Amino acid sequence: MSLFRTELRRLTKRRFTRYSTLLGLLVLVAVVVGVFFTNQKIDAGQLARAERQADQQYQEQVRWSEQERVECEKAKTAGTATDGRYPDDCSVITAPSRDQIEAEWFLPSTFNFKETFDETLIPFAAILALVGFVVGASFVGAEWSTGGMMNLLLWRPKRLTVLLTKLAALLTGILAVTVPAAVLWFAGFWAVATFRGSTEKMTSGVWQSFLLTSLRGVALVLVLTTIGFALASLGRHTAMALGGVVAVMVVGQFGLGILLEMASVRFAEAWLLPTYILAWMTKTVTLQDWDSCNATYYGECKPATMDITWQQSSVLLSVSVLVILGAALWTMRRRDIS
Amino acid sequence: MPAVLEIEGLRKTYKSRRRGTRNALDGFDMRVDAGQVHGFLGPNGSGKTTTLRTLLGLIRPDGGRMALLGHEVPDALPTVAGQVGAIVESPQFFPHFTARDTLSLLAGAGEVPAVRVDEVLELVGLRDRAGERVKTYSLGMKQRLAVASALLKNPKLLILDEPANGLDPGGIREMRTLMRTLAESGMTVVLSSHILGEIQLICDSVTIISLGRRVAFGPVDEVLAQHSSGAVRIRLEAVSDLPVATEALTQAGIRVTGHPDHLMLTGVDKPASVTRLLAEKNLYVSELAPIAVDLESVFLELTATAPVPGQHRQVDESTKVGGTGQPGPAGGGWGA
Numbered sequence: 001m002s003l004f005r006t007e008l009r010r011l012t013k014r015r016f017t018r019y020s021t022l023l024g025l026l027v028l029v030a031v032v033v034g035v036f037f038t039n040q041k042i043d044a045g046q047l048a049r050a051e052r053q054a055d056q057q058y059q060e061q062v063r064w065s066e067q068e069r070v071e072c073e074k075a076k077t078a079g080t081a082t083d084g085r086y087p088d089d090c091s092v093i094t095a096p097s098r099d100q101i102e103a104e105w106f107l108p109s110t111f112n113f114k115e116t117f118d119e120t121l122i123p124f125a126a127i128l129a130l131v132g133f134v135v136g137a138s139f140v141g142a143e144w145s146t147g148g149m150m151n152l153l154l155w156r157p158k159r160l161t162v163l164l165t166k167l168a169a170l171l172t173g174i175l176a177v178t179v180p181a182a183v184l185w186f187a188g189f190w191a192v193a194t195f196r197g198s199t200e201k202m203t204s205g206v207w208q209s210f211l212l213t214s215l216r217g218v219a220l221v222l223v224l225t226t227i228g229f230a231l232a233s234l235g236r237h238t239a240m241a242l243g244g245v246v247a248v249m250v251v252g253q254f255g256l257g258i259l260l261e262m263a264s265v266r267f268a269e270a271w272l273l274p275t276y277i278l279a280w281m282t283k284t285v286t287l288q289d290w291d292s293c294n295a296t297y298y299g300e301c302k303p304a305t306m307d308i309t310w311q312q313s314s315v316l317l318s319v320s321v322l323v324i325l326g327a328a329l330w331t332m333r334r335r336d337i338s
Numbered sequence: 339m340p341a342v343l344e345i346e347g348l349r350k351t352y353k354s355r356r357r358g359t360r361n362a363l364d365g366f367d368m369r370v371d372a373g374q375v376h377g378f379l380g381p382n383g384s385g386k387t388t389t390l391r392t393l394l395g396l397i398r399p400d401g402g403r404m405a406l407l408g409h410e411v412p413d414a415l416p417t418v419a420g421q422v423g424a425i426v427e428s429p430q431f432f433p434h435f436t437a438r439d440t441l442s443l444l445a446g447a448g449e450v451p452a453v454r455v456d457e458v459l460e461l462v463g464l465r466d467r468a469g470e471r472v473k474t475y476s477l478g479m480k481q482r483l484a485v486a487s488a489l490l491k492n493p494k495l496l497i498l499d500e501p502a503n504g505l506d507p508g509g510i511r512e513m514r515t516l517m518r519t520l521a522e523s524g525m526t527v528v529l530s531s532h533i534l535g536e537i538q539l540i541c542d543s544v545t546i547i548s549l550g551r552r553v554a555f556g557p558v559d560e561v562l563a564q565h566s567s568g569a570v571r572i573r574l575e576a577v578s579d580l581p582v583a584t585e586a587l588t589q590a591g592i593r594v595t596g597h598p599d600h601l602m603l604t605g606v607d608k609p610a611s612v613t614r615l616l617a618e619k620n621l622y623v624s625e626l627a628p629i630a631v632d633l634e635s636v637f638l639e640l641t642a643t644a645p646v647p648g649q650h651r652q653v654d655e656s657t658k659v660g661g662t663g664q665p666g667p668a669g670g671g672w673g674a
Binding site for chain 1: 395397415420422424429430431433434435439443444446447487
């Protein structure tokens with residue numbers, strides 16, 4: 001327990017930990033503040049004005065389509081409608097119906113908590129996962145590269161205990177930041193919705209769904225923190241983790257993405273990691289193959305689809321953690337420390 | 339006297355596809371008795387640091403037996419680690435922490451009372467600079483901090499690898515006094531150093547390693563005596579008598595080397611026999627001085643690492659026990 005407390009102290013004493021966490025939290029605050037100032041609460045006057053603007057738009061569309069239809073008829077009569085500007089049958093030029101022009105198009109942006117909040121949990125998890133990754137990598141990487149790990153092992157020779165205790169302290173620290181940050185995130189956007197939008201129609205089911213999404217976000221933060229820690233321990237340097245991520249993202253993702261596109265692979269995104277991260281947060285990502293055509297009863301052409309679910313993502317994340325952390329523990333146990 | 343540190347037949351081999359196999363430790367033996375200050379000497383690359391790292395569980399040995407404070411290591415390291423303070427090679431610390439933070443974190447990890455931090459800072463002379471970041475420290479100050487970290491546990495066995503490295507003359511003297519004080523308090527100290535004059539002054543016993551094997555060991559006096567040449571320098575009242583004296587001594591079977599104002603004699607068992615022999619020839623000695631051998635010359639002789647004019651000795655060129663006995667890239671080098 002003393003080692004755990006000491007490692008927790010070491011983590012919080014590090015300037016990199018403090019500054020990275022502060023930077024991450026400031027970005028989150030900036031997001032909340034940005035959303036606050038770019039949204040407005042809609043009052044009855046604004047709604048009425050939007051309705052009037054929608055009416056005007058509708059009237060313009062009616063006038064324009066009528067004018068176009070007349071021009072089309074004239075061109076047909078004159079025999080000059082050969083440039084493809086008009087359809088064969090001029091009667092198909094019609095105005096949209098009134099209900100197709102929605103009043104909300106003419107409303108300023110407003111924050112609807114029920115409809116929008118779960119989307120905000122994605123950048124929340126992504127920013128804190130990034131902070132967790134670099135803090136985790138630096139926490140153990142700097143210890144290796146400055147000789148701190150060797151010093152510690154002279155005091156506590158059980159290598160696996162030392163590494164796992166460091167990881168436990170790191171995850172505790174990250175959790176201690178993430179959970180209050182999540183609570184404040186909820187509170188912040190609730191305030192945004194209250195003053196710059198709407199908090200209506202919030203049922204217990206919606207709250208439960210938000211809670212589960214945020215739990216998956218917290219899990220994602222912990223997973224990426226662990227991976228950053230394990231990669232840096234594996235390479236015994238912070239740069240190993242950061243370099244590994246750059247390599248994976250540049251070569252493994254952008255490169256692979258381009259290659260898959262060139263090879264016209266169906267559902268190419270299914271091979272890319274961000275798809276699984278997104279699926280983990282949104283429960284399902286539906287990929288579409290726009291080169292295929294599945295005819296419907298109504299004669300429409302629908303692309304083939306493929307669902308990536310959060311369960312599939314959970315398998316990928318679990319295997320990644322097991323493999324990378326397992327390798328880090330194995331090398332910690334086996335490799336000489338020099 | 340019980341052994342605090344025992345090593346028997348320790349082996350460590352480094353294998354590389356490109357560079358072959360190198361035996362860093364090749365059946366190395368060592369013994370340190372309780373309460374001693376023990377010098378651990380060897381040329382660069384001879385296996386000193388590998389020995390210490392292996393002993394402390396940082397490197398996995400390929401063979402042999404090791405014991406610390408009567409416990410077999412590395413299995414019993416968790417048991418004895420609290421009683422062994424060590425610094426290995428150059429001092430390494432997280433540069434952005436202060437000395438006090440560094441020691442405080444180590445004390446926390448080792449369940450050492452926090453008050454001990456100030457005690458050791460005082461002991462190594464860093465009390466007034468303890469609040470500064472380690473990255474601002476000179477090498478000597480880092481060395482002091484390293485010694486402080488090793489002393490933090492109040493260990494029974496203190497292992498210091500090059501503790502005087504980077505210290506100023508005053509610091510070296512303080513370190514010497516500290517080692518002796520610690521030994522007098524019952525602590526056993528193992529000291530690896532290249533400053534052989536210091537080792538000779540501080541240590542009760544020594545082990546000399548060359549290419550992974552022990553080439554000499556025992557109390558310092560005995561090691562020096564074993565390698566003493568029995569040389570004696572004599573001066574006579576009259577310099578003109580030196581040729582006559584040379585002849586008389588040579589006839590008595592003593593090897594004599596002439597110098598303008600004195601003679602150097604080797605192979606002299608009893609210096610008194612020289613005075614008697616010369617007095618019988620009416621030659622009177624004004625000075626007779628046995629030439630004392632020092633640890634440095636013994637070290638250079640045993641490891642065959644004395645510089646030779648016009649030659650550039652390579653790191654692995656030293657004596658190997660059981661080998662040819664001549665300097666050269668013997669079996670321990672890469673590719674062996």
